[in-house]
Amino acid sequence: MTNDPLPVVSPSETQILRILWDIGSGTVQEVSDALPVGRNIAYATVQTLLRRLEKKGYITHTLAGKAHVFRPVVQKSAVIGSAVRSFVDRLFGGDPAALVHYLAKNHEISAHELEKLQKMIESVPQNKG
Amino acid sequence: MTNDPLPVVSPSETQILRILWDIGSGTVQEVSDALPVGRNIAYATVQTLLRRLEKKGYITHTLAGKAHVFRPVVQKSAVIGSAVRSFVDRLFGGDPAALVHYLAKNHEISAHELEKLQKMIESVPQNKG
DNA sequence: TACGATATCGTACATTTGTACAACTTGTCA
DNA sequence: TGACAAGTTGTACAAATGTACGATATCGTA
Numbered sequence: 358m359t360n361d362p363l364p365v366v367s368p369s370e371t372q373i374l375r376i377l378w379d380i381g382s383g384t385v386q387e388v389s390d391a392l393p394v395g396r397n398i399a400y401a402t403v404q405t406l407l408r409r410l411e412k413k414g415y416i417t418h419t420l421a422g423k424a425h426v427f428r429p430v431v432q433k434s435a436v437i438g439s440a441v442r443s444f445v446d447r448l449f450g451g452d453p454a455a456l457v458h459y460l461a462k463n464h465e466i467s468a469h470e471l472e473k474l475q476k477m478i479e480s481v482p483q484n485k486g
Numbered sequence: 487m488t489n490d491p492l493p494v495v496s497p498s499e500t501q502i503l504r505i506l507w508d509i510g511s512g513t514v515q516e517v518s519d520a521l522p523v524g525r526n527i528a529y530a531t532v533q534t535l536l537r538r539l540e541k542k543g544y545i546t547h548t549l550a551g552k553a554h555v556f557r558p559v560v561q562k563s564a565v566i567g568s569a570v571r572s573f574v575d576r577l578f579g580g581d582p583a584a585l586v587h588y589l590a591k592n593h594e595i596s597a598h599e600l601e602k603l604q605k606m607i608e609s610v611p612q613n614k615g
Numbered sequence: 616t617a618c619g620a621t622a623t624c625g626t627a628c629a630t631t632t633g634t635a636c637a638a639c640t641t642g643t644c645a
Numbered sequence: 646t647g648a649c650a651a652g653t654t655g656t657a658c659a660a661a662t663g664t665a666c667g668a669t670a671t672c673g674t675a
Contacts, residue, residue: 365631367631367632367633368572368576368632368633369632369633369634370632371576371577372576375576375577375579384652385652385653386651386652398633398634398635399634399635399636400635401634401635401636402633402634402635404635404652404653404654405633405634405635406632406633406634408653408654409632422641422642422651422652423640423641423642423651423652423653424651424652424653425652425653434592437577437588438592440573440577441577441585441588441589441594443497444569444573445594447497447500447501447504448500448504448566448569448570450504453589453594453595454595454599454603456570456585456589457586457589457595457599457600457603458603458606459566459570460570460582460585460586461603461604461606461607462606462607463563463567464607465570465574465582466582466583466586467607468604468607468608470583470586471586471600471601471603471604471607472600472604474583474586474587474590474600475590475597475600475601475604477587477590477591478590478591478593478596478597478600479597494661496661496662496663497662497663498662498663498664499662513622514622514623515621515622527663527664527665528664528665528666529622529665530664530665530666531663531664531665533622533623533624533665534663534664534665535662535663535664537623537624538662551622551671551672552621552622552623552670552671552672553621553622553623554622554623
């Protein structure tokens with residue numbers, strides 16, 4: 358199993374990648390359209406971000422008519438996993454519980470939700486991606 | 487309440503800032519020494535990062551002998567809060583519960599810890615920074 | 616008072632990131 | 646078959662980031 362550390366995904370790139378995971382695959386146009394309101398990036402910019410993501414090996418494309426249809430070639434979990442890890446390292450000294458503690462203390466997650474999640478892990482011993 | 491959005495703190499800067507929060511205050515040398523093992527940055531680089539943090543308004547310094555002693559002037563909570571928010575926005579569509587869900591599913595936090603946190607918020611109705 | 620150790624300051628420079636225009640290509644329709 | 650619309654490609658460029666050297670200032674000491 359070759360396991361080169363994946364290149365950095367910049368914030369903007371991450372946003373694009375998230376969209377692709379959501380919609381499965383899409384043209385530049387479709388990805389543009391799927392951008393959250395309030396986040397306006399020019400068509401050409403989305404295109405550049407897609408180009409860079411492809412170069413970095415996160416997505417690929419096929420031709421459909423004259424347009425490129427992009428789709429992810431990496432698992433969401435892999436990218437998110439490494440992003441979360443480096444984030445937790447930097448801000449919480451590598452302790453995920455400290456992050457959750459922060460969220461709880463600041464009412465970003467409710468007791469009810471924590472309870473639900475707690476039950477979830479208690480009932481499901483193995484992670485399934 | 488004036489609430490200018492603080493300038494971005496880069497990853498490396500964040501690491502430095504975290505050290506200052508931990509040790510309270512310190513010279514370039516002291517901050518350098520406090521870097522986690524495996525994270526070697528040249529003295530001069532630490533110095534630059536401290537300079538930039540000061541320029542951005544996150545830290546200040548006083549003179550002690552010939553050395554500058556730096557210390558944070560922003561609350562850890564403010565910086566962490568905005569970092570967490572933008573991180574959750576980008577990767578989890580703004581839903582903190584989705585992040586915790588991820589951590590739980592991937593065994594980065596235990597049921598026991600979740601329970602503890604759950605009890606904590608149930609017993610403490612108000613956040614106190 | 617001159618010297619070494621230790622600091623800071625000015626500056627630099629390659630990369631990455633965000634953003635995007637202008638030019639060229641290619642289906643499609645009249 | 647020729648023009649238009651929609652796409653892609655090449656290229657650009659400022660700002661941020663990571664990294665650090667060389668010059669200069671200063672404290673303590675011989």
